[in-house]
Every structure is written in C-alpha cells, then in structure tokens.
Amino acid sequence: MSDTAFVDSATIESQLRTARAAIAARSTVVRVVLTACGGSYANMTPVEYFLDTRATTLDARAINAAEFTSRNSSLIDERAVVVLCSHSGTTPETVAAAKHARERGALTIAFTFDPSSPLAEASEYVIAYQHGEGKSEAHVAAPLLLRLAAGIVDAVDGTDIAAAIDGAVEQLPQLAPAVRAAYGEKADAWAFANRREELIYTMASGSNYGPAYAFAICLLQEMQWVHSACIHAGEYFHGPFEVTDVDVPFIALLGLDETRPIEQRAVDFAQKHSDNVLVIDANDFGLERLSADIRGDIAHILFNIALRTYADALADHRGHPLSVRRYMWRMEY
C-alpha cells in the first residue's frame, strides 16, 4: 500500500461506528488494554489517562505489545477490550499480541494505516487512519484512538462523553494547522541553537507523557541519533533532577489535564537551574474554542503537532533528514 493511498474518511467513520457498536453489544467489558510498540505505544498512553480519569468502572492499561503477550495475564478474556496499533500493521510483536488477545476471547480492535495488513487480519475489528499528504487531521491515529476510548466509556458507564470528544476532534482540521504555523519560527530558532546538542531530555506527565515519550524515542533517538530520555515530571524530583545543569537541554510540556501542577513544578525548577529549557504550553494552542472540561483530553494531539515542527527544524539544521536510519529497515533484527 502506498504512503498516500489512505482509507477515505467516510469509511473510517463507518469502521469507528462498527467498533463502538461491538463494544456496546458486549456487556461483559470491565477492562481495556492498549498495546503497541514505540510511537504507537506512545499514542496509547494518553488514552490510558483518559480512561483512568473518565471511566468509573473500567480498568485501563497501556503496555508494550511484547511485554503484554509475555505476561499472558489471566485477565485477558471476553471481559477485556484489547486495542492495538501499528502504522504498517506488520509489527510482529503487535500482531502477536492481537492473536494472543483474540485467542483468549478478548474483543480486539486494531488501528493501522493499512487495513489489509497482518494486524488488521489478526484483529476482529479494524479502524484505518490517515497519514501523509492530504490527510484529515481528524482522521490520523491519535484522535481516532481517543474517540474509540470515549465510546468505550459511554458503552460501559452509560455516559455521553463521545459526543463531546467527537465534536472537539472535528475542530482539529482548523486547530492543527494553526499550531503548526504558530511554532514554525520558534522551532527554527530553537533548532539552530541546539543543533550540536548530543542529548536533549523531554519531560511531561499525565496525558502528555505520550507525546514527550514519542519525541524522545522516535524523533530524537531514532530519527536524529540524539540521546534522550523522557522524564516523568512526577519522578523528576526523585532522581533525574540532579542532572539538571545550566547547559543541559530540556523540552518540557505544560498540558491542561489534572497533572499540570506536577509539570509546572518540574518546569519551575528546571528553568531555575538550566538556561536551556524549552517549555511548550498547551494554553498557547488556541483551545479556547473547546469547552474547558475537554481541552486537557485533546491537548496531547496538538503537542504531537507542535513537537513535530521542532523535529523538522532540528533535522534541517543538523542536515540529518528524519527519514534516515542506520538499522531500521536496513537489516534483519
């Protein structure tokens, strides 16, 4: 499947409706496992946060797919919904996790760019997402994952959260380009100043840990060969903060969810002791058009957009395209 031949939005909406209906029809659901690897795993952690803070009767867990299958938890059965994601749909660990979960009786729902991929085949339901030139910002992976989660909450708790989330996601085709444009020059200046840094930390908590983690492991480590670690802002003062120094670069996120005070405390300290703390604040994302009680649920999607401008600019100033790899796709491993 080519990079640009994505599934159309109407089909995606139909797939989402079908998956939500399947969950609603299964009255036994008491837990949700969100499992994937790397960047797709990173996309699962805001969904775990959403379920933890919104659902009243669901246990939720985001977990690496290889770890999930190895744990072979007894709790994976007809009472579990297992949500999986792989861009190509070929990630062996995620495909194995889908087969494992389905064999144990769980309801399996796969997100993938390629609806004819092995992951889609292995899973009971599939929701395709768009990527690349011409995509709708409402039909990329992260907002669709969130909408499925909102549907799960409504199905299990009898609430009406999905309508609000769906409505917020409809704003993304306006919000996302505005965020991308707003950070262009700032990202360029930051990237120029940091082009020779060999290590850059990221930091966040709550629903924004995912974007910070993705930036650390996919954009910096994988695509720029820059050392990194994603520090949980709530862990910062219990070890990691001792590496803070005037010349140690941090990218710290300030989100809009219940954990913002945790992030703010870490930012305040880091800014006091390092001269190189980039703070990206979701208050600057133009989310005023959304109702206040769901801004925090949406912010992580826009952090991904804002952070991507920094990655693009860094790649440019380092002369190291984001597409370059030394191991991935180049050898067996």
Place this chain on the structure above:
Amino acid sequence: MSDTAFVDSATIESQLRTARAAIAARSTVVRVVLTACGGSYANMTPVEYFLDTRATTLDARAINAAEFTSRNSSLIDERAVVVLCSHSGTTPETVAAAKHARERGALTIAFTFDPSSPLAEASEYVIAYQHGEGKSEAHVAAPLLLRLAAGIVDAVDGTDIAAAIDGAVEQLPQLAPAVRAAYGEKADAWAFANRREELIYTMASGSNYGPAYAFAICLLQEMQWVHSACIHAGEYFHGPFEVTDVDVPFIALLGLDETRPIEQRAVDFAQKHSDNVLVIDANDFGLERLSADIRGDIAHILFNIALRTYADALADHRGHPLSVRRYMWRMEY
C-alpha cells in the same frame, strides 16, 4: 530516627502477617495499586509484574504517586488495596496518595524505614523495613513487597504462592552476599573503563525493568550526575536502538521471567553494534537452590544487589561519592 535504628525482624514479620490478614479479611478486593516515587516506585514495578503474571482475578498497576493522586480514579474504593512506599516516609506525594486512597475507602498499606513517619501515620497498615549496617537481606523493602503481593494473590485467588515466596526470601541472607562478592571485581573493571562516560543507558523488561530504571534515575542521574535513560527492551527496536553505536555504553539485564527472550533479543543486537554492552545475567546469581518456577520472581532483588556494586565502583573511580547531591536535601523545591 537514625539510619541504623531499624525495626527488628520479628516486628516486621508480625506487621506483614497483620497486613496479609487484613487483605484476606476484605472480601471485596479486585485491584491493587502500587504507588510511590523514584527508587521506591522502581521497587513497585516488579510487584506489578508478579501480580499480572500470578493473579487470576486482580488488576494491578504501578504508578507514580503524584500521577496517582492527580488521576483521582473512580476505581479507588473499598475494592482496592493501595500499597505505598517511601524510605523516609516523608515524601509529600506519597503521603498525599495514602491520604487520598484511604479517604476513598481503599485498604492502605505503607512500607517505610520509619514506622513513625507521616506515611505510616497516613496509612491503615504499616510494614517497616530494614536498611543499612546490620540489616537482614530478607527484611529490606523489595522482598517484603513481594511477600505482601504473594499474600494478596493467595487471599484473592485461594492459591498457595506465599509459602514458596516466603521460602525463597529466606535464602536471601545467603544469596545476596554471594552476589555482592561475585560482582566486586567485575564492577571495578567496568567502572574504571567507564569512569569518564557522560551517558550510560540501561535496558530490561518484565520484572527487571524496575532495577534497570532505579539504576538509571537514582544511581546514575541522581547520585553520579551521569545522563541515562532506562530503555524497555521491548521498545528498543521501535526507536531507541538507533542511538546504538560502537562507543555508546549500555547496561542490559537478562532476567529469568517470561520476558527474557525480549531482553535477549535486545542484548544480541546491542552487542553486535556496540563494543560497550555490560550484560548482567540472573543465571549467574546462584538461584539454582530455588525451585525453577519462582527464580524469575526473585531475580529483581538480586539485580539491585549486583547493580549496586557497579554504582559503588563507579562512584569510587569518579571520585564522586553516591551521597553527594547538588539539589536534593540542599534546598526547597
């Protein structure tokens, strides 16, 4: 309370029995939350792994204490056991988590060195642990946490795992010094060779992620000001492995639980592309005296011991004692 005046072993055993009995008496328990910060949080992750792989009816979760309280999950009620840990018992986030969980009706059990600390006061049950000169290796935090978890499994599932875990822990006063002695010279050579490294990655999965994470954030970042990240071995191939190079140092753990193949795959790749991969293999811990089916549950305790010899040696060769801090204990934050 002085560093050496710890609670005697008989009292600790009595506290553990009392906590186990309290759990057994509460027939509503369906989930366990393990919450703490930093090194104490690291100690919780092997317990989550143990519960996930051993219990058939319990949802388990390890989570940073600040994040736990902020999420304010509806699931924290009389059906939850919330296990907390803080060495001093004064960690504000962990004390707040105990109060939060107790107010919501959860059964709270605190582990701490100081049984008269705020954390002990805030929690319904307390289990003290030993530390420092003269301690019993069976009565430090990690084995006691594991024994409590085994008691929870037995109480909820009607199994008989605790007896086996208790028996294995009784071997620690023999096993731990042997591991400490076995790694002394190796650690010294490694530390000399790596004394000028500014970044050292750690890597593991499953029940050994905790020791690898603790080494990264407490021993390297906090106590040596050496940059680090703990890479989950299952995530390695989905981003982080691209930073692997001949001169990038890794400490990789090979445990004895179900995730060992995940760790082995990451080790094989790292060793192929870096000349500086230290592998610590739990097969060298002398665990043959334990029955094969519980060696994996105990290994994380001995990883902590083996890794400490590396930290001690690194501190020595760097002339930077593990006790030195620039921020912790020296200022308000």
